[in-house]
Amino acid sequence: MASALQGRPARMLGRLLMLCLAGLPAMGSEASSSSIPPQGNTAGAPAAKPDPEALLIDIYKDLGANRLREAQAKADALVAAYPTFRLGHLVRGDLLLMHARPVRNFGAMADGPGDKLKELRDEAMVRIRSLQEKPDPKLIPKAVLQVGEDQKNVLVVDTTRSRLYVYENQGGELKYMTDYYVSQGRFGANKTKSGDQRTPIGVYYVNNRIPGPKLPDFYGTGALPLSYPNEWDKRNGRSGYGIWLHGTPSDNFSRPPLSSDGCVVLANPDLQSLYSTAEVGKTVVVISQHVQFVDKSEWAKQRDAASAMLEQWGQSLENADADKVLSYYSPEFRSAQGENLATWFGRQQKSLNGARYTSVKLRDVSLFRYPGTPEDMIVSTFTQESAVGKSKNAIRKRQYWVREGSQWKIIYEGNA
Amino acid sequence: MAPESQEQTSIHGLRGLISKTAHKTAVLSSLVAALFGVPATLAHASEMSDINKLMRAGQYADALTKTDAVLAKHPRDAQLRFTKGLILAEQNRSAEAIAVFSKLTEDFPDLPEPYNNLAVLYAADGQYDKARAALDMAMRTNPTYATALENLGDVYAKLASQAYDKALQIDPGANVPQPKLTLLRSLNGNTTGGTVPRLASAAAAQRDAKAKAEAAAAEQQERNRALAAEKLAQQAAADKAEAEKTAISKATSEKEKAAADKAAAEKAAADKAAADKATAEKAAADRAAADRAKAEKARAEQLAAEQARAQKAAADKAAAEQKQKELQAQKDKEQADKLAREQAARAEKDKAAQAAAEKAQADKLAAAEKAKAEKLAAAEKAKAEKLAAAEKAKADKARADKEKAKAEASAEQDKAVVLAALNGWAKAWSDKDVRSYLGHYASDFETPRGASRKEWAEERRARIEDKGRISVKVSNATVSINGNIATVRYRQIYNSDRLTVDSRKTLIFVKQGNRWLIKQERSGG
Numbered sequence: 001m002a003s004a005l006q007g008r009p010a011r012m013l014g015r016l017l018m019l020c021l022a023g024l025p026a027m028g029s030e031a032s033s034s035s036i037p038p039q040g041n042t043a044g045a046p047a048a049k050p051d052p053e054a055l056l057i058d059i060y061k062d063l064g065a066n067r068l069r070e071a072q073a074k075a076d077a078l079v080a081a082y083p084t085f086r087l088g089h090l091v092r093g094d095l096l097l098m099h100a101r102p103v104r105n106f107g108a109m110a111d112g113p114g115d116k117l118k119e120l121r122d123e124a125m126v127r128i129r130s131l132q133e134k135p136d137p138k139l140i141p142k143a144v145l146q147v148g149e150d151q152k153n154v155l156v157v158d159t160t161r162s163r164l165y166v167y168e169n170q171g172g173e174l175k176y177m178t179d180y181y182v183s184q185g186r187f188g189a190n191k192t193k194s195g196d197q198r199t200p201i202g203v204y205y206v207n208n209r210i211p212g213p214k215l216p217d218f219y220g221t222g223a224l225p226l227s228y229p230n231e232w233d234k235r236n237g238r239s240g241y242g243i244w245l246h247g248t249p250s251d252n253f254s255r256p257p258l259s260s261d262g263c264v265v266l267a268n269p270d271l272q273s274l275y276s277t278a279e280v281g282k283t284v285v286v287i288s289q290h291v292q293f294v295d296k297s298e299w300a301k302q303r304d305a306a307s308a309m310l311e312q313w314g315q316s317l318e319n320a321d322a323d324k325v326l327s328y329y330s331p332e333f334r335s336a337q338g339e340n341l342a343t344w345f346g347r348q349q350k351s352l353n354g355a356r357y358t359s360v361k362l363r364d365v366s367l368f369r370y371p372g373t374p375e376d377m378i379v380s381t382f383t384q385e386s387a388v389g390k391s392k393n394a395i396r397k398r399q400y401w402v403r404e405g406s407q408w409k410i411i412y413e414g415n416a
Numbered sequence: 417m418a419p420e421s422q423e424q425t426s427i428h429g430l431r432g433l434i435s436k437t438a439h440k441t442a443v444l445s446s447l448v449a450a451l452f453g454v455p456a457t458l459a460h461a462s463e464m465s466d467i468n469k470l471m472r473a474g475q476y477a478d479a480l481t482k483t484d485a486v487l488a489k490h491p492r493d494a495q496l497r498f499t500k501g502l503i504l505a506e507q508n509r510s511a512e513a514i515a516v517f518s519k520l521t522e523d524f525p526d527l528p529e530p531y532n533n534l535a536v537l538y539a540a541d542g543q544y545d546k547a548r549a550a551l552d553m554a555m556r557t558n559p560t561y562a563t564a565l566e567n568l569g570d571v572y573a574k575l576a577s578q579a580y581d582k583a584l585q586i587d588p589g590a591n592v593p594q595p596k597l598t599l600l601r602s603l604n605g606n607t608t609g610g611t612v613p614r615l616a617s618a619a620a621a622q623r624d625a626k627a628k629a630e631a632a633a634a635e636q637q638e639r640n641r642a643l644a645a646e647k648l649a650q651q652a653a654a655d656k657a658e659a660e661k662t663a664i665s666k667a668t669s670e671k672e673k674a675a676a677d678k679a680a681a682e683k684a685a686a687d688k689a690a691a692d693k694a695t696a697e698k699a700a701a702d703r704a705a706a707d708r709a710k711a712e713k714a715r716a717e718q719l720a721a722e723q724a725r726a727q728k729a730a731a732d733k734a735a736a737e738q739k740q741k742e743l744q745a746q747k748d749k750e751q752a753d754k755l756a757r758e759q760a761a762r763a764e765k766d767k768a769a770q771a772a773a774e775k776a777q778a779d780k781l782a783a784a785e786k787a788k789a790e791k792l793a794a795a796e797k798a799k800a801e802k803l804a805a806a807e808k809a810k811a812d813k814a815r816a817d818k819e820k821a822k823a824e825a826s827a828e829q830d831k832a833v834v835l836a837a838l839n840g841w842a843k844a845w846s847d848k849d850v851r852s853y854l855g856h857y858a859s860d861f862e863t864p865r866g867a868s869r870k871e872w873a874e875e876r877r878a879r880i881e882d883k884g885r886i887s888v889k890v891s892n893a894t895v896s897i898n899g900n901i902a903t904v905r906y907r908q909i910y911n912s913d914r915l916t917v918d919s920r921k922t923l924i925f926v927k928q929g930n931r932w933l934i935k936q937e938r939s940g941g
Contacts, residue, residue: 079582086583093579099572101914109580116584 052082052253052267053181057131059091060124071095085253087127090120119256126162126257127181133161137176139293141165143203143286144174145303145367145378152277154284155245157182157264158291159189159199162257164266165291166274174299178273183255183265189289190372191228194240197261199287200228201372203379204243206283209275212247220247221268222275226285231412232370232379232400235334245285247271288371306367309401309408310380317360317386322349330402330409344413352388361385376403381416460486460496467499476507494524501533510537521553525920525939528554545916552917556939559864560600567597569914598875601867732797764808775800820899830932831895834902834925837932841923842888842908850877858926858933887911900927901935 055078062071075092082088090107097103106124107117135141141156147169154174156165162184166177184199185191191200204226212221223246229238240262247268248255254267264287266274277283294302313328326345333341362382370377378401385394398416401408463486470479480503487496497520504513514537520530531554538547555562580586775797837856844852854873863872880886893906902925910917924936 079579083582086585088583089579090583093576093583096572096576096579100569100576101573107580107583109577109584112580112584113586120583 049081050077052078052085052088053127055081056085056088056091056127059095060128063091063095068095068098082253084251087120087123087254091124119259122257123181123254130161130163130179130181135165135176135179135291135293139176139295140174140299141167141286142292142294142299142302143288143369143371145299145306145369146365147172147174147284148282148364148366148381150364151282151284151366152279153177154286155274156291157285157287158289159184159201159287160290163291164264164270164274180266180270181254183257183259185260185262186258188258189287191240191243191262192238196240199260199262199264200233200238200240200243201287201289202228202230202232203368203370204228204230204285204287206245206278206280206285208280209278215246218249219244220249220265221272222247224275224278224283231336231398231414232377235412245271245274284366284368286368286371302369303367306369306378306380307365309378310362310365310367310382310399313410314360314362314384317357320356328410330404330411332402332411333409334412336412336414355388357386357388359387370400377401378408460490460493464495464499471499471503471506476503479503480507492523494520494527498530501530505533505537510541513537521550525553526557528557531557549916549918552915553919556917556919563598563600570597598879599871601865601871816899830897830902830927834895834897834904834932835893837925838890838893838904838906838923841934842890845880845888846886848880848883848886850880853880856934858928858935860926861934862936864937884913885911901925902927902932 055074059071059074059078062068062074072092072095075088075095078085078088079092094103094106094108097108106121109117144154144156144167147154149169149172151169153166153168156167157163158165162182163179164182165179167174168177186197189199189201191198206224207227208223208225210219210223210225212219215223223244225242225244228243229240242263244263246263246265248265248271255265259265264285316325316328319325322345326341329341329345331341333344335344337344339347362384365380365382367378367380370379379398380401381396381398383394383396385392396416398412398414399410400412402411403409463482467479467482467486470476470482480500483496483500483503487493487500490496497516501513501516501520504510504516514534517530517534517537520527521534524530531550535547535550535554538544538550555565841853841856844850844856854876859869861869861872863869867875887910889909889911891907891909893904896903904923904925906921906923908917908919908921910919919939922938923934924938925932926935927933
């Protein structure tokens with residue numbers, strides 16, 4: 001009789017969940033196990049705590065399938081393991097309330113504070129959807145064209161999905177590792193100025209590592225400051241500072257999807273996992289509004305094209321033909337100092353003192369399709385090793401390329 | 417998982433429930449028989465077993481034919497009709513099965529099983545509101561479970577609110593009222609716990625939790641109750657002593673010990689007469705005239721010797737003691753009726769004492785004149801008793817007749833007034849006007865589960881104030897008035913933010929002063 005009795009209140013929420021969860025159980029179980037973060041300290045780690053998000057999704061699935069007893073047991077286990085996971089408490093409250101009256105929505109509390117309830121509901125929806133739209137591990141984010149030999153991994157943030165994907169560099173190939181729920185700025189993405197409480201869209205480098213003990217509790221167990229505003233942001237007049245990846249306060253396991261001042265916030269265990277592998281000046285964080293994925297052959301094609309584009313530019317430097325070199329630059333070119341092409345190029349030529357490169361080699365090349373720009377844009381970062389006669393020098397450079405007609409042209413070049 | 421397959425799963429779940437119910441047929445059937453003592457059950461036990469065999473073999477068509485055949489002979493039989501409902505459900509003839517179980521709930525509103533099966537069928541059909549109402553009625557067949565269920569709901573709601581507090585970081589305790597759970601005031605369930613240990617242990621756990629939460633309150637109530645009982649006992653003792661004193665003082669002036677003993681004996685006899693009043697009244701009234709004639713004659717013939725007088729007194733005393741012992745035992749047994757009966761008994765006692773005093777005087781007169789056989793004296797005594805009872809019965813009857821006549825005269829007018837009272841009561845409830853609501857109940861309202869008036873009133877107050885919104889609609893009311901008592905049968909649609917119940921109800925109103933007040937509430941109609 002109990003199941004019939006409980007069947008009714010569960011139904012309405014169940015319907016809602018079925019819509020959310022439709023068509024994903026096959027992937028679900030796989031995703032649940034794969035989203036367990038890799039353990040940094042492998043020193044015989046004891047039976048790890050359950051992955052909270054996998055458990056949460058299982059609870060919603062049970063709910064959708066009318067398995068209320070199982071859902072309740074999991075909710076109890078979830079809040080026991082993660083007592084500050086508010087969404088866990090919310091779903092547990094819903095499950096309990098079903099015994100007393102019908103539950104029609106996530107967080108059916110009669111007269112709870114509407115804003116807080118909405119935030120938790122949004123988090124629930126975003127987490128459920130992330131499972132639904134879990135990337136195929138065989139696919140690769142389109143934005144990541146090539147990672148340098150010196151880069152261990154690359155982080156890709158999707159602000160629409162509130163998700164951060166981790167890819168590992170395995171000999172130039174990208175391998176999907178895991179993904180995490182993240183919070184972003186209160187007003188979403190597309191940061192343009194200081195204090196707008198938005199998260200920037202672009203390609204950024206981790207430029208510091210701040211351990212938890214040096215931080216206020218609010219930032220959790222560590223922080224990875226990003227290179228916002230970068231060259232492109234500055235050129236576009238975007239202001240602001242202090243965009244970090246960081247953790248959560250000790251009393252709150254995870255924050256609502258839209259809640260930061262522009263930072264990307266992760267649960268502490270997830271942040272720790274990123275923190276342990278992040279390298280200053282090397283680890284790239286690509287933040288885009290909607291990450292697109294492509295299959296391996298398409299990715300390889302695009303990577304090769306971008307790579308060839310850069311190589312041709314490099315080879316052009318070995319010729320003394322200035323016009324040939326200049327053909328790689330856009331009339332819109334501006335240097336870091338704001339010089340136009342003629343001024344900047346003149347300065348470059350002058351520094352060579354009439355000599356010419358005998359060889360130009362590029363190494364540690366990374367290429368990213370830049371997110372959030374209306375036209376195609378690629379940012380390249382590399383070390384240029386040039387020889388003029390017997391003198392050699394190596395310089396770390398960054399360029400922004402845009403497509404003009406059928407040609408890719410450089411609109412920014414500077415030291416990185 | 418596609419929504420379609422989801423739907424499928426839940427239907428299967430319910431189907432499984434029906435099958436489970438079906439496999440329990442034997443158990444449920446015997447329960448039905450036990451509850452209603454349907455005498456036909458034994459008569460068609462073998463048919464029942466045949467039907468069960470067919471059902472187990474999945475031969476539902478044959479089972480149905482057989483059931484219908486037996487039903488033709490015993491059309492009201494609850495067990496057979498229940499079985500028929502099960503077979504129809506197994507055959508997926510839901511509409512017919514629903515009809516069978518619905519009729520069963522009408523004819524046997526106290527049986528939980530038909531409601532349950534009705535709920536399963538409604539749920540399988542997606543009619544969840546009806547399923548909920550049916551399950552609610554199933555729980556209400558046992559007030560203990562209904563209360564426990566309601567309490568469980570309150571505890572779950574409280575747990576949910578604590579979980580929400582943690583989810584939303586609300587400071588707990590701030591403006592969150594504690595749930596007001598209802599204490600059961602008596603034990604009317606299965607006290608051994610032997611047949612349904614799972615339920616019993618669950619109830620024990622529930623009780624433990626509640627005991628902890630409300631230990632102080634319960635203790636206080638216990639103390640109050642003990643105090644009240646003690647007071648009542650003292651009052652009763654005082655009344656009794658007074659009555660005895662009156663009788664003795666009257667008798668002593670005439671004839672000291674003998675008369676006093678006799679008065680006591682008479683009193684005991686009168687007590688017994690009161691206890692047996694219901695049956696005695698009628699017989700006594702029939703014989704009243706003859707008895708009176710005999711008594712006159714006996715009195716005229718009375719000539720009692722001083723010695724005989726003494727012997728008789730001794731015999732009377734022994735008899736009185738015996739009778740008092742019996743009466744005491746009876747009194748212990750019928751504690752529930754104690755107060756009402758004692759009041760009646762006291763009135764009788766006064767009369768009897770009076771009669772005894774008169775008789776003692778007559779005895780003395782007679783003794784001075786004649787000495788007669790003790791047997792005659794004993795006969796005289798018995799007759800005098802009967803006379804007293806008969807006179808009272810006659811007086812009661814006359815009074816009742818008069819009241820009845822009067823009541824009938826104004827019955828039609830009263831019906832309208834009773835209906836107005838019913839509507840006023842429903843409105844007060846809907847308005848959550850607890851003061852007015854409680855004002856519709858008679859001072860001697862028969863509280864459920866033997867709770868005291870105060871406990872009951874508090875419980876009602878808590879239950880009503882607890883709800884955000886209440887609507888009580890009354891329809892199809894029929895009133896029948898008998899003297900001061902009005903019985904109202906009606907359909908009640910109760911609607912709160914937690915619960916909707918559409919049910920048949922019966923209210924017994926009693927006229928007190930110029931108001932009709934509720935004396936009793938019953939489910940079913």
